[in-house]
Amino acid sequence: MTERMPQVTADANQGEVRAGHLSGLVGYHVRRASNAMVADFAEQLQDLGIRPTLFAMLSILSENPGINQGLLGRTLGIQRANMVPLVSDLMGRGLIERRDVPGDKRAFALHLTRAGAAMFEQCHDRIAAHEDRMLSRLDEAERDQLIDLLGKIDPDA
Amino acid sequence: MTERMPQVTADANQGEVRAGHLSGLVGYHVRRASNAMVADFAEQLQDLGIRPTLFAMLSILSENPGINQGLLGRTLGIQRANMVPLVSDLMGRGLIERRDVPGDKRAFALHLTRAGAAMFEQCHDRIAAHEDRMLSRLDEAERDQLIDLLGKIDPDA
DNA sequence: TATTGTTATACTCTATAACTATA
DNA sequence: TATAGTTATAGAGTATAACAATA
Numbered sequence: 001m002t003e004r005m006p007q008v009t010a011d012a013n014q015g016e017v018r019a020g021h022l023s024g025l026v027g028y029h030v031r032r033a034s035n036a037m038v039a040d041f042a043e044q045l046q047d048l049g050i051r052p053t054l055f056a057m058l059s060i061l062s063e064n065p066g067i068n069q070g071l072l073g074r075t076l077g078i079q080r081a082n083m084v085p086l087v088s089d090l091m092g093r094g095l096i097e098r099r100d101v102p103g104d105k106r107a108f109a110l111h112l113t114r115a116g117a118a119m120f121e122q123c124h125d126r127i128a129a130h131e132d133r134m135l136s137r138l139d140e141a142e143r144d145q146l147i148d149l150l151g152k153i154d155p156d157a
Numbered sequence: 158m159t160e161r162m163p164q165v166t167a168d169a170n171q172g173e174v175r176a177g178h179l180s181g182l183v184g185y186h187v188r189r190a191s192n193a194m195v196a197d198f199a200e201q202l203q204d205l206g207i208r209p210t211l212f213a214m215l216s217i218l219s220e221n222p223g224i225n226q227g228l229l230g231r232t233l234g235i236q237r238a239n240m241v242p243l244v245s246d247l248m249g250r251g252l253i254e255r256r257d258v259p260g261d262k263r264a265f266a267l268h269l270t271r272a273g274a275a276m277f278e279q280c281h282d283r284i285a286a287h288e289d290r291m292l293s294r295l296d297e298a299e300r301d302q303l304i305d306l307l308g309k310i311d312p313d314a
Numbered sequence: 315t316a317t318t319g320t321t322a323t324a325c326t327c328t329a330t331a332a333c334t335a336t337a
Numbered sequence: 338t339a340t341a342g343t344t345a346t347a348g349a350g351t352a353t354a355a356c357a358a359t360a
Contacts, residue, residue, distance in 0.1 A: 017232045020220035022213060025284065026292055026300055027194040029307040031209060032234060034191035035328080036312040037184040042349095051349075052188060056179060063177035070318060075174045077189060082351065084320060106318040106359045127182065135183055137309040143183055149303040150186040152294040155193040192351080199326095208326075227341055239328065241343060263336045263341040 030150075037134060044130045049093070050123050053078065053086060058112065058120040061096060066109040068101065095119050187307075194291060201287045206250070207280050210235065210243060215269065215277040218253060223266040225258065252276055 022028050041052050050058070056076050061067065067075075073083040087110070090096040095116035098108040112120065135143055179185050198209050207215070213233050218224065224232075230240040244267070247253040252273035255265040269277065292300055 017217065017224065017228060018220045019232070020216065021281065022216045024304075026288055026303055027198060027209065027284070028213060029304050030187065030191045030194050033307040033310045034187045035234065036310060037187050038349095039328085040312070041184060052184065053350075056185060059177065059179045060174065063175045067174065068318075071174060075176075077192065078350090079352070080317095080319065081321080081353080087319095104318085104360075108319085124178065127184075131183055133314045134310055134312075136314050137311055138306065142306055142309070145302070146183055146306040147181075147186050149295065149299055149306070150190040152299070153190045153193060153291055154294055155197070155291075157290045157293050195326095196351085210327075225341075235327090236329070237342065238330080238344080244342095261337075261341080263334095265342085 026153075030153075040134055041127070041130055045123060045126055048119065048123060048126070050119065054090060055120075055123050055127065057086060057090065058095065058116060058123065061110055061112050062117065062120050065111050066099070068107040068109060070107070072110060090116070183310075187310075197287055197291055198284070202280060202283055205276065205280060205283070207276065211247060212277075212280050212284065214243060214247065215252065215273060215280065218267055218269050219274065219277050222268050223256070225264040225266060227264070229267060247273070 038052055041055075045051070045055070053076070057072060060072055060075055064072075069083050069087055070080055072078075073080055078086070087096070091098070093115075094113055097111050097113050099111060101107045101109050138146065195209055198212075202208070202212070210233070214229060217229055217232055221229075226240050226244055227237055229235075230237055235243070244253070248255070250272075251270055254268050254270050256268060258264045258266050295303065
């Protein structure tokens with residue numbers, strides 16, 4: 001593996017840094033892209049106090065009113081224990097509310113409040129701009145293709 | 158936006174959860190995919206104690222011996238302050254070593270030790286298996302395409 | 315027994331500000 | 338002034354184990 005390949009000088013500080021093996025790893029590129037997207041998301045929605053996870057919750061709730069905490073978490077890949085402070089956060093800001101589930105005293109049905117629905121719409125617009133900027137070098141077909149390819153990554157393989 | 162669309166029942170617990178708006182967001186899919194890849198990486202290399210960030214460091218060092226801490230960090234998108242405990246970790250396990258840089262008393266040249274090079278090779282093989290499993294639903298062309306599309310995400314846009 | 319939600323805790327990655335010593 | 342490395346600290350996401358109340 002290291003036999004007769006051209007070698008960089010012992011001090012690489014002066015020249016280019018070779019990415020080499022890392023360039024071929026999908027995981028590396030996915031992680032770097034995710035970090036970049038999350039960082040820009042956080043920056044663009046900082047004043048609203050909405051992070052990617054919280055927005056995902058608002059989004060699912062807007063289309064699945066009455067869903068309970070556990071199913072919301074499973075949908076988003078968030079564990080039960082980690083849902084508690086997230087739900088608390090949105091509740092404390094009046095963006096969601098809990099309602100009793102008739103027939104199951106363990107669970108709560110979660111709903112967006114009017115403020116929560118308004119926040120969702122506002123985030124929606126900001127995020128559209130954020131994605132347009134970050135993905136400006138991808139046309140519509142490429143964006144769809146990217147989503148399609150990412151969806152083929154199999155967490156259960 | 159919410160006028161005459163078909164509505165799910167108030168209690169969505171019984172039926173399918175609609176992803177809706179989230180499905181069209183590249184950022185959401187990138188984040189989920191990254192989490193899945195990182196989680197599997199961690200699981201597969203747990204006994205080696207190598208996480209994605211540490212492997213990336215070993216990888217860059219294997220191809221750029223003598224690079225200093227700052228440039229290594231910039232290459233990987235890791236901030237100076239966050240490099241300190243990472244370098245410490247690898248040093249403490251004898252996987253990398255520091256050498257003085259003649260002509261600059263501030264900097265250290267980082268090098269893989271023999272143990273570090275061996276660890277890199279072992280990780281390399283494990284990660285190849287990890288990627289093959291996680292990406293089993295993507296052929297070679299699709300993996301290249303995925304890397305290409307991810308590379309077009311512009312952190313500086 | 316299983317499920318819903320909770321508490322407590324720990325680890326990793328990321329972020330900022332401020333410091334030192336050298337350049 | 339700028340750079341290399343450091344310290345301290347905080348926020349966010351994820352992970353596990355154990356518990357109470359209910360199914």
